[in-house]
Amino acid sequence: MLSFRKAIxxxxxxxxxxxxEACAAVTVPRERERADxxxxxxxFAKAMRKSPAAIAAEVAAAFAPTDRLEAAEAAGxxxxxxxNRSAWAAELLERLETEGEAWGGTDAAAAEPVVVExxxxxxxxxxxxxxxxxxxxxxxxxxxxxxxxxxxxxxxxLGDVGTAFGKLMVGIEELGEAKDADALNRTYVEASKLxxxxxxxxxxxxxxxxxxxxEDAEAVRLWTxxxxxxxxxxxxxxxxxxxxxxxxxxxxxxxxxxxxxxxxLLTQRRARVSEGAVVLDPADESLGVVVLRKSDxxxxxxxxDLVAAIDRHEQYGFASMNYVVDVAQELHFxxxxxxxxxxxxxxxxxxMHVAFGQVLMGGRRTATREGRGVLLExxxxxxxxxADAIIAEKNPDLADRERVAEAVGVxxxxxxxLGTQIRRNVDFxxxxxxxxxxxxxxxxxxxxxxxxxxxxKGGEPVRGDASLLQAAPEWELVRRMTEFPNEVERACTDRxxxxxxxxxxxxxxxxxxxxxxxxxxxxxxxxxxxxxxRAARLxxxxxxxxxxxxxxxxxxxxxxxxx
Numbered sequence: 001m002l003s004f005r006k007a008i009x010x011x012x013x014x015x016x017x018x019x020x021e022a023c024a025a026v027t028v029p030r031e032r033e034r035a036d037x038x039x040x041x042x043x044f045a046k047a048m049r050k051s052p053a054a055i056a057a058e059v060a061a062a063f064a065p066t067d068r069l070e071a072a073e074a075a076g077x078x079x080x081x082x083x084n085r086s087a088w089a090a091e092l093l094e095r096l097e098t099e100g101e102a103w104g105g106t107d108a109a110a111a112e113p114v115v116v117e118x119x120x121x122x123x124x125x126x127x128x129x130x131x132x133x134x135x136x137x138x139x140x141x142x143x144x145x146x147x148x149x150x151x152x153x154x155x156x157x158l159g160d161v162g163t164a165f166g167k168l169m170v171g172i173e174e175l176g177e178a179k180d181a182d183a184l185n186r187t188y189v190e191a192s193k194l195x196x197x198x199x200x201x202x203x204x205x206x207x208x209x210x211x212x213x214x215e216d217a218e219a220v221r222l223w224t225x226x227x228x229x230x231x232x233x234x235x236x237x238x239x240x241x242x243x244x245x246x247x248x249x250x251x252x253x254x255x256x257x258x259x260x261x262x263x264x265l266l267t268q269r270r271a272r273v274s275e276g277a278v279v280l281d282p283a284d285e286s287l288g289v290v291v292l293r294k295s296d297x298x299x300x301x302x303x304x305d306l307v308a309a310i311d312r313h314e315q316y317g318f319a320s321m322n323y324v325v326d327v328a329q330e331l332h333f334x335x336x337x338x339x340x341x342x343x344x345x346x347x348x349x350x351x352m353h354v355a356f357g358q359v360l361m362g363g364r365r366t367a368t369r370e371g372r373g374v375l376l377e378x379x380x381x382x383x384x385x386x387a388d389a390i391i392a393e394k395n396p397d398l399a400d401r402e403r404v405a406e407a408v409g410v411x412x413x414x415x416x417x418l419g420t421q422i423r424r425n426v427d428f429x430x431x432x433x434x435x436x437x438x439x440x441x442x443x444x445x446x447x448x449x450x451x452x453x454x455x456x457k458g459g460e461p462v463r464g465d466a467s468l469l470q471a472a473p474e475w476e477l478v479r480r481m482t483e484f485p486n487e488v489e490r491a492c493t494d495r496x497x498x499x500x501x502x503x504x505x506x507x508x509x510x511x512x513x514x515x516x517x518x519x520x521x522x523x524x525x526x527x528x529x530x531x532x533x534r535a536a537r538l539x540x541x542x543x544x545x546x547x548x549x550x551x552x553x554x555x556x557x558x559x560x561x562x563x
Contacts, residue, residue: 001091001482004083007068008039012079014062015055017044028483035073035080036088036479042077052077086467089478089540093466096481096543103550104484105147113151113316116142118324119243122159123230123250124168124188126181127237129374129428133359136414136556137422138324139243140497141354143554148492153316157308158250160227161212162301166205167191169222173204177225181233184226210298213255223252237377240410242556251304258299258307262292270343282338287331290339305336306343313347320350322495327355327423354495357425359417379428384409386434387442394436395563404560408442409434411557415441418555419501439505444552445560447508450515451545452561454538458527461542464535471524473514474540480507481547488554497555504551511544 005026012022022039029038039059041052048055056074063072063079071082096103118138121131142154168184171191178184195201211219227250238244262278265271271280276295282288292303312321323333333353340348361374388405391398398404416433419440420426436442455461469478483503491499518525526537549559 003091004037004068007066008037008081011063012039012059015058016048036083037081039079040077085475089469090466092478092482093539093543096546103546104488106149112319114145114320115153115155115312115316115318116322117155117157119156120158122164123227124184126185126233127376129361129376129379130359131376133356133417134324135241135243136417137356137497140418140555141495144488144492147554148489154246156245156248160250160252161255163205163209165212165223166209167195168226169208170195170201170205172222181229184229213298240380251301254304254307258303261307280339281342282335283341284338287335287338290335306339309340309351318350320352322352322354324354327357330355356422359426359428361428363427380410380413383413386430390434398562404563407558407560408445411441411445414556418497421498422496441557444504444508446563447512448545448548448552448559449561449563451541454526454541458538461535461538464539465532466536468533468536469540473517476510477514477540477544480510481543484547500551500554504548507547
């Protein structure tokens with residue numbers, strides 16, 4: 001924490017290191033048995049013309065105990081410090097209670113708007129299981145960035161033009177208009193099969209796509225109806241997942257602008273004609289050309305993405321534009337960013353592809369066009385059903401069991417995704433996802449519910465004396481909670497929600513171990529006979545509960561008070 005870093009910086013200053021540089025260099029060592037805080041001295045060696053080990057020895061020699069620091073020892077190029085744990089615990093709990101819901105966040109980045117594009121399904125199709133990753137990763141990133149003070153614009157960019165739309169129109173011609181999302185999906189699946197086997201139907205699909213681009217009245221009418229039916233189905237699933245958008249746009253809104261954009265680039269000789277198509281040479285020639293307009297006169301999603309990026313920068317002046325899209329689109333985004341760079345947009349370097357691996361079920365990816373799609377809503381329903389069965393066995397008298405089962409089941413599905421580094425594939429296994437043990441959503445929710453139970457039995461703490469928290473597991477909980485703001489910041493910087501998921505698991509594991517230890521050793525019991533110690537421990541439990549609650553909400557899981 002800052003006051004302890006400053007105390008170390010004062011010691012370092014006595015050895016000739018600038019205080020601000022020393023304060024910024026202080027780290028929390030991974031091997032906790034060696035030190036509570038550490039000062040690596042590598043970065044000071046060049047300016048001081050000394051070896052890091054020699055600098056570390058001088059800092060250790062200059063140390064004198066304070067009310068915050070108890071000991072210092074040089075260990076090669078590091079200075080390892082032991083802190084006054086009572087002072088640390090008191091400061092941590094005071095800060096946590098003062099910040100309340102803002103714990104772990106900051107307003108330091110309030111002037112930096114960011115755009116996060118996620119979800120972005122195609123209309124005329126339901127949300128399938130493979131749509132889960134973009135939706136929940138994007139929502140978690142938007143939540144985390146808002147918590148860190150960014151002005152976030154969360155954006156759903158629908159795929160609502162192109163050949164897929166044309167296939168749907170062929171299906172409507174032959175099968176009739178659909179009235180709901182399920183019927184629309186059946187029409188699309190059947191039309192995809194028909195077009196795959198019949199070149200004439202495929203030509204009609206392309207013609208429909210071109211009619212929409214030219215704003216033909218009938219094409220626009222059918223497109224509008226299909227889009228609204230699709231959105232209604234999407235919203236139902238998004239509501240269950242806690243996915244919220246500030247804006248819902250679609251490629252169709254950029255079709256006319258894309259044509260004008262291509263013409264302007266041709267006039268300016270920044271695009272060229274190649275075999276009847278219009279192409280752009282990106283800054284990185286190894287990426288190949290970016291096709292802006294096909295030889296039949298229609299634009300592509302690459303063109304619309306270029307125009308959309310320019311439009312978003314004009315609207316928001318973003319500090320970063322984050323595309324949460326699977327890793328299979330890596331080349332597309334490299335071409336997009338390099339194309340923007342070639343056109344002279346310096347802000348292209350602020351665009352980034354937040355790439356994630358596939359989510360699999362039984363080792364396979366789901367897909368609509370083959371008709372073997374696994375509906376995301378069906379997965380959520382099954383998760384809730386299984387969660388309800390587990391809860392009925394473990395706690396049959398639980399009030400409001402239906403709501404709790406929904407929160408546990410949906411939370412389990414979300415955490416199955418966010419608990420893994422996003423570039424890795426996730427193979428969904430029911431037994432693991434809904435386990436109440438291990439790194440799962442139910443495990444974290446149960447830890448939060450346990451903290452709530454203890455506090456209900458003990459009464460909400462008023463002002464327990466943190467200096468009484470002397471037991472080793474209590475210190476581990478204090479030190480773990482101290483890391484929360486740094487882990488949230490790191491998750492934002494790295495675009496990696498699994499960092500917070502891993503932190504919450506470690507906190508929950510240590511808390512549950514502490515709680516279990518109290519059942520075996522009366523000296524570690526939270527609800528002990530000593531009133532002062534009881535109040536201090538309840539205050540610690542309240543801190544754990546608050547940290548778990550905020551972390552779970554940032555990831556999109558509901559913190560439960562009973563399970």
